[in-house]
Amino acid sequence: MVVLSAARWLRSRLTDRFWRVQEVLKYARHFRGRKNRCYKLAVRSVRRAFVRSTKARREKKRFLRALWITRIEAASLEHGLKYPAFISNLAKSQVELNRKVLADLAIYEPKTFKSLAALAQRRRQEGFLAALGDGKEPEGIFSRIVHHH
């Protein structure tokens, strides 16, 4: 006898509803309130949590860079230099250390950071001297500075 469709008592029933619900609730167990127990509330909270974690992964890089910059600024102020002066003079002296490493050196290797600050300071002064020229008066009649004695 050929049977083309299944008999009526063989229904396709959902048997693993428990595990499908647990898959979502396992991410919500540390939440506060009823959203750590009730599936309907948990689904929404878990979805928002995932979206927020994806966005936060991109913003973490911005936070960390701002943190490193704050730390380097504090350390260079201890040595008498401001952050823009420090970073620009280090870059002009062809020292290509990034902010993460500079912040680590400022915390764990104070002597090395002091030497880097001295290097930046020296390069800054050399830059000033190169920009100021010889200190003589400029040529020309109208650009001569008049001295009253």
Next chain:
Amino acid sequence: VPKTSLTSPPWPEVPKLPDPVEEAKYHAEVVQKVNGMISAGQYGRLFAVVHFASKQWKVTSEDLIMMDNVLEAECGDRIRLEKVLLVGADDFTLIGRPLLGKELVRVEATVIEKTESWPKINMRFRKRHNYQRKKIIMNPQTVLRINTIEIYPCLS
């Protein structure tokens, strides 16, 4: 002549730099002293700043490093990390501009494990538009252990 607001320029006065000849002598002395210290081995633990896998790492010996990509080397291979930016000990630091020479520093590392990261979840959701996408990403990771950092007295 009394001082007015225009007697001196508005920028702060720059102190004069020391004499270049004397400076050169002083530099040569310092370089010789550091060379002597290196060849005598009077340094404790060395640390180095290494540029590897497009990131800079501050590294000592017996250090673990994990990078978020694949390395074409088997587990247990010894690797030499070139591209050293800075080497330091307690009394002296060697700053590269931007890199230090290969005959000066040698950083050795071993590949310990190559795994995948924990499953990170990427989810995009737009409200009121029935749009959500969930993706599970597992990046390959490699763990290196830095064995040694050596310096040789080749300064000039």
